[in-house]
Amino acid sequence: MTPTPQTTPPAGARPLLEVEDLRVRFSRRGQPATTAVDGVSFSVDAGEVVGLVGESGCGKSVTSLAVMGLLPSRGTRVTGSVRFDGTELLTMAPGQLAARRGKDLAMVFQDPMTSLNPVLTLGRQLTEVLRAHTDLDRAARKAEALDLLGRVGIPDPRRRLGEYPHQLSGGMRQRVLIAIALACSPRLIIADEPTTALDVTIQAQVLDLLTTLVRESGTAMVLITHDLGVVAGTCDRVNVLYAGRVVESASRQDLFARPRHRYTSGLLAAVPRVDAPEGTPLQPVRGTVRDRLEWDAGCAFLPRCGRGDGACRTGGIPLAPTDADRARHPDHEARCVHPAGATT
Amino acid sequence: MLTLIVRRLGLLVLVLFGLSILLFAWVRALPGDPARALLGQKATPAGIAEVTARYGFDKPVWQQYLTYLGRLVRGDFGASINTGQPVLSTFTERFPATIELSVAALLLAVVVGVPLGYVAARRRGGLLDNLAVGGSLLGVVVPVFFLAVLLKYVLSIWLGWFPTSGRQDARIDATHVTGFYVLDGLLTREWDASWDALKHLVLPALALGSIPLAIIVRITRASVLEVLSEDHVRTAQAKGLARSVISRRHILRNALLPVSTTLGLQAGALLSGAVLTETVFSINGIGSYLFDAVNQLDYPVLQGFILFIALVYALVNLVVDVSYGLIDPRVRVS
Amino acid sequence: MSALDAVGTTAEPDAEPTGEAGLGPWAAAWRRLRRNPSGIVGAVIVLLFVLVAVLAPVLAPYRPATGQWFGEVTPTSVPGPSAEHVLGLDSFGSDLLTQLLYGARSSLVIGVVSTAVGLAVGAVLGILAGGLGGWVDTVIMRIVDVLLSIPSLLLAVSVAALLGRNAVSIMLAISAAQVPIFARLLRASLLAQRGQDYVVALRSLGLRRRRIVVGHMLPNALGPVLVQATLVLATAVIEVAALSFLGLGAADPAVAEWGRMLVTAQGRLEQAPQLAVYPGLAIAVTALGFTLLGEALREALDPRSDR
Numbered sequence: 001m002t003p004t005p006q007t008t009p010p011a012g013a014r015p016l017l018e019v020e021d022l023r024v025r026f027s028r029r030g031q032p033a034t035t036a037v038d039g040v041s042f043s044v045d046a047g048e049v050v051g052l053v054g055e056s057g058c059g060k061s062v063t064s065l066a067v068m069g070l071l072p073s074r075g076t077r078v079t080g081s082v083r084f085d086g087t088e089l090l091t092m093a094p095g096q097l098a099a100r101r102g103k104d105l106a107m108v109f110q111d112p113m114t115s116l117n118p119v120l121t122l123g124r125q126l127t128e129v130l131r132a133h134t135d136l137d138r139a140a141r142k143a144e145a146l147d148l149l150g151r152v153g154i155p156d157p158r159r160r161l162g163e164y165p166h167q168l169s170g171g172m173r174q175r176v177l178i179a180i181a182l183a184c185s186p187r188l189i190i191a192d193e194p195t196t197a198l199d200v201t202i203q204a205q206v207l208d209l210l211t212t213l214v215r216e217s218g219t220a221m222v223l224i225t226h227d228l229g230v231v232a233g234t235c236d237r238v239n240v241l242y243a244g245r246v247v248e249s250a251s252r253q254d255l256f257a258r259p260r261h262r263y264t265s266g267l268l269a270a271v272p273r274v275d276a277p278e279g280t281p282l283q284p285v286r287g288t289v290r291d292r293l294e295w296d297a298g299c300a301f302l303p304r305c306g307r308g309d310g311a312c313r314t315g316g317i318p319l320a321p322t323d324a325d326r327a328r329h330p331d332h333e334a335r336c337v338h339p340a341g342a343t344t
Numbered sequence: 345m346l347t348l349i350v351r352r353l354g355l356l357v358l359v360l361f362g363l364s365i366l367l368f369a370w371v372r373a374l375p376g377d378p379a380r381a382l383l384g385q386k387a388t389p390a391g392i393a394e395v396t397a398r399y400g401f402d403k404p405v406w407q408q409y410l411t412y413l414g415r416l417v418r419g420d421f422g423a424s425i426n427t428g429q430p431v432l433s434t435f436t437e438r439f440p441a442t443i444e445l446s447v448a449a450l451l452l453a454v455v456v457g458v459p460l461g462y463v464a465a466r467r468r469g470g471l472l473d474n475l476a477v478g479g480s481l482l483g484v485v486v487p488v489f490f491l492a493v494l495l496k497y498v499l500s501i502w503l504g505w506f507p508t509s510g511r512q513d514a515r516i517d518a519t520h521v522t523g524f525y526v527l528d529g530l531l532t533r534e535w536d537a538s539w540d541a542l543k544h545l546v547l548p549a550l551a552l553g554s555i556p557l558a559i560i561v562r563i564t565r566a567s568v569l570e571v572l573s574e575d576h577v578r579t580a581q582a583k584g585l586a587r588s589v590i591s592r593r594h595i596l597r598n599a600l601l602p603v604s605t606t607l608g609l610q611a612g613a614l615l616s617g618a619v620l621t622e623t624v625f626s627i628n629g630i631g632s633y634l635f636d637a638v639n640q641l642d643y644p645v646l647q648g649f650i651l652f653i654a655l656v657y658a659l660v661n662l663v664v665d666v667s668y669g670l671i672d673p674r675v676r677v678s
Numbered sequence: 679m680s681a682l683d684a685v686g687t688t689a690e691p692d693a694e695p696t697g698e699a700g701l702g703p704w705a706a707a708w709r710r711l712r713r714n715p716s717g718i719v720g721a722v723i724v725l726l727f728v729l730v731a732v733l734a735p736v737l738a739p740y741r742p743a744t745g746q747w748f749g750e751v752t753p754t755s756v757p758g759p760s761a762e763h764v765l766g767l768d769s770f771g772s773d774l775l776t777q778l779l780y781g782a783r784s785s786l787v788i789g790v791v792s793t794a795v796g797l798a799v800g801a802v803l804g805i806l807a808g809g810l811g812g813w814v815d816t817v818i819m820r821i822v823d824v825l826l827s828i829p830s831l832l833l834a835v836s837v838a839a840l841l842g843r844n845a846v847s848i849m850l851a852i853s854a855a856q857v858p859i860f861a862r863l864l865r866a867s868l869l870a871q872r873g874q875d876y877v878v879a880l881r882s883l884g885l886r887r888r889r890i891v892v893g894h895m896l897p898n899a900l901g902p903v904l905v906q907a908t909l910v911l912a913t914a915v916i917e918v919a920a921l922s923f924l925g926l927g928a929a930d931p932a933v934a935e936w937g938r939m940l941v942t943a944q945g946r947l948e949q950a951p952q953l954a955v956y957p958g959l960a961i962a963v964t965a966l967g968f969t970l971l972g973e974a975l976r977e978a979l980d981p982r983s984d985r
Contacts, residue, residue: 068582070578070581070582098581098584098585098586098587099584100584101581101582101583101584102582102583102584102585103584106582106583107582109575109578109579109582111575114574114575114576115575115576115578115579116576116579117576117579117580117593117594117598118576118598118673118674119597119598119601119671119672119673119674120593120594128583128585128589128593129583129584129585132583132584132585132586132589133584164673164674166673166674177579180579180583355823358820359823359824362820362821362824363824366824370836481966481969481970482962482966484969485912485916485962485965485966485969486958486962486965487916487919487920487958487961487962487965488920489919489920489923489937489940490940490954490958490961490962493940493943493944493947493954493958494954494955494958496947497947497948497951497954501947501948612829612830613829615829615832616829616830616831616832616920619831619832619924620920620923620924623924624944634832634835635924638835638924638925638926639924639925646835646836649832650832650836653829653832657829
């Protein structure tokens with residue numbers, strides 16, 4: 001199963017993944033319900049790498065789990081629409097959804113130490129995906145597994161097949177997990193903070209590997225991270241999440257060159273610069289995630305924003321191109337009444 | 345692996361050694377002259393002289409200990425004061441009954457307990473879960489002997505569904521090959537004998553198995569709950585594997601590890617329970633042997649018993665530890 | 679360095695989310711305990727048990743084990759409930775209710791004393807082993823291993839057989855089985871704490887070893903010890919009964935002790951099942967109370983978000 005690089009899709013083709021107004025509410029016994037995802041919408045084209053950026057608690061992981069259908073059924077309410085290649089996933093029967101997982105959509109999780117089954121061999125954990133979704137016979141499965149291990153850069157793959165997870169380092173395990181995700185050549189991979197739990201020295205390697213493999217095979221990817229630096233190096237488009245909703249969506253170049261939402265601009269300004277004069281104070285975004293409004297009452301970021309006013313207190317601010325972008329960068333959308341760099 | 349076994353066997357020898365010293369000291373610590381204490385009620389001057397000569401009580405202590413040790417090693421655990429029979433042979437004669445009972449009890453506990461614990465964990469908070477938790481609590485708290493008496497009264501005396509005592513109806517002229525009556529019936533094709541033995545086994549096995557059952561339900565449930573919350577289950581789901589595959593290969597197998605270790609630890613509880621259960625149901629196993637020995641303060645039997653139990657217990661634990669290494673690959677390499 | 683890591687650096691520290699802000703660990707545990715329904719049930723049962731045991735002379739209508747109505751007992755029948763005897767008589771002619779109430783007494787006394795002794799001896803051994811380490815540790819743990827190699831009931835039986843048939847021997851017998859449990863517990867607790875940062879910090883401040891162990895590590899071990907003691911009491915109650923069932927208690931079979939009552943009840947099972955049911959239930963309920971309380975204590979002292 002050699003990977004075939006995909007040509008860019010014809011313009012106007014339907015997006016591979018369309019998430020529309022996704023909301024996820026958790027309710028636990030005896031506690032008020034919490035809305036983790038509050039109306040998230042974004043799309044991913046075939047072969048595109050889209051970043052989902054946000055700090056802890058903004059709902060990015062929950063979004064990915066909702067897309068894959070991996071949220072616990074008890075105590076969870078998911079509304080909205082998730083369309084994969086035109087087919088609605090949220091209303092699909094669990095059996096049908098399971099058949100697609102691993103085959104069309106795959107996921108790489110954050111913590112490689114715990115994401116593998118400790119009592120099964122690596123070979124087993126690789127081949128069982130192949131067994132579930134392909135017709136390959138045993139020998140072919142084994143050959144494929146070896147090939148996959150080689151592709152993710154694991155040395156001496158023949159020996160590794162019979163080994164157990166605890167015999168590998170964290171970086172190696174994550175490579176195996178990537179191999180598992182790629183095994184059936186899925187059309188979309190969701191990578192949830194794939195390098196966060198790894199040593200800093202390994203992070204770049206693994207990230208490189210992931211993006212290379214994805215590009216080579218033309219697989220689309222949703223990359224979830226809190227690290228803008230990671231985004232800058234890998235993604236075609238970026239969606240910035242805040243308090244459960246997308247507040248800015250743009251191409252990589254547009255986002256870093258002309259951030260519009262005050263949160264995004266605040267984040268970028270907070271990065272200390274090597275070339276700044278000595279003694280320049282750091283510029284954090286003040287306040288915490290808890291200081292927020294509900295989206296229905298206005299902009300959730302208002303309490304922390306330095307430039308908000310009464311106009312920000314209207315509910316339902318749309319995600320749309322700002323005045324400055326409307327003409328020449330209509331793909332650059334922001335959910336802001338007083339965006340940065342605006343002429344008004 | 346091999347080093348583990350060797351080390352444990354060495355440890356076992358040490359423990360037995362320590363026990364033998366303790367036991368030796370024990371008899372010497374009994375009030376009065378050791379021979380008299382040993383004979384208890386049946387002490388006569390001739391008897392005392394004989395015992396003193398036989399066990400060498402008139403010799404210096406260290407020499408006594410050496411002879412004692414020598415006898416132990418040769419398998420001479422002394423003779424019962426009351427029956428006069430050698431302790432070891434009575435043991436081997438009566439052991440099968442206790443084993444049959446214990447195996448039946450353990451089987452019951454596992455066959456009922458594991459699925460129950462598993463389902464309770466999967467349907468957490470449901471009726472079955474609450475029943476399982478409550479039931480297991482009762483199982484631990486209700487004393488084995490009380491349960492045995494209750495079962496005997498309700499199911500045997502009152503309802504008459506099961507026989508009251510013994511292992512087999514004497515009127516069935518059964519041939520005994522191994523000493524395991526149910527098995528014997530099967531081997532000799534005397535189906536009625538086998539069936540009858542089985543019926544006699546039900547109530548005692550229920551009583552004896554109540555504690556292991558309760559423990560297994562609890563541990564299985566806790567273990568499954570823990571595995572369910574582990575990340576690798578989510579990975580398995582993300583792979584799109586069928587539900588049954590996930591349940592079997594990724595949940596159950598991982599959850600059974602702690603359960604299998606406790607099985608070995610149940611050996612001790614089973615033995616204690618056997619003493620009480622065999623008494624209530626008049627089964628001639630080593631449990632009731634101990635009961636009689638305690639009641640009559642039959643010291644040689646008690647001594648032999650303690651050594652025997654320590655040996656069996658340690659061996660069982662060793663087997664459990666070794667098998668744990670076989671099941672859990674993480675333990676293997678170290 | 680990620681920009682997002684800079685977010686919130688000037689913010690106020692998070693307030694305690696659970697509403698237990700400001701409570702020390704003991705007060706917080708007490709709070710959790712109060713909210714636990716099965717813990718409350720257990721506590722109530724234990725309290726009742728203790729009250730009954732202590733106030734038995736006051737509560738009981740008659741004196742125990744007198745056998746004064748033996749004339750009313752025939753080989754084929756035992757008198758049931760009547761106006762003078764609320765629960766009837768036992769097979770020796772004593773008032774059943776009185777026997778039950780006084781039975782609580784002996785269970786309480788023997789249970790508490792044996793647990794206390796087991797705790798004291800076990801704790802000392804465990805502290806020595808864990809605190810001093812080295813060959814002391816090895817020797818003590820080997821002894822504990824030997825004791826543990828014998829199932830507790832059989833160990834208790836051996837000790838009781840050795841010391842004769844009286845209450846003291848039963849107490850010592852049961853504590854002998856408990857010593858290894860507490861020894862292991864204390865040792866494990868000390869070892870676990872030895873590696874913790876706060877101990878290293880105290881040593882770097884120059885505190886003497888003994889001061890650290892007594893003043894700091896022991897109070898931290900208190901919680902699990904309390905839990906274990908409660909649970910051990912539950913088994914002690916059962917073991918007291920089991921030992922007297924086996925005939926190792928006081929020599930007099932008519933004595934007011936639940937286990938003994940159960941033994942003698944076997945002979946009259948068809949005529950008077952209540953002779954077995956009452957004491958058996960008493961044992962079970964009492965053990966249940968201690969177990970519920972112990973489990974609730976464990977939850978309270980070490981809360982987990984899932985149960």
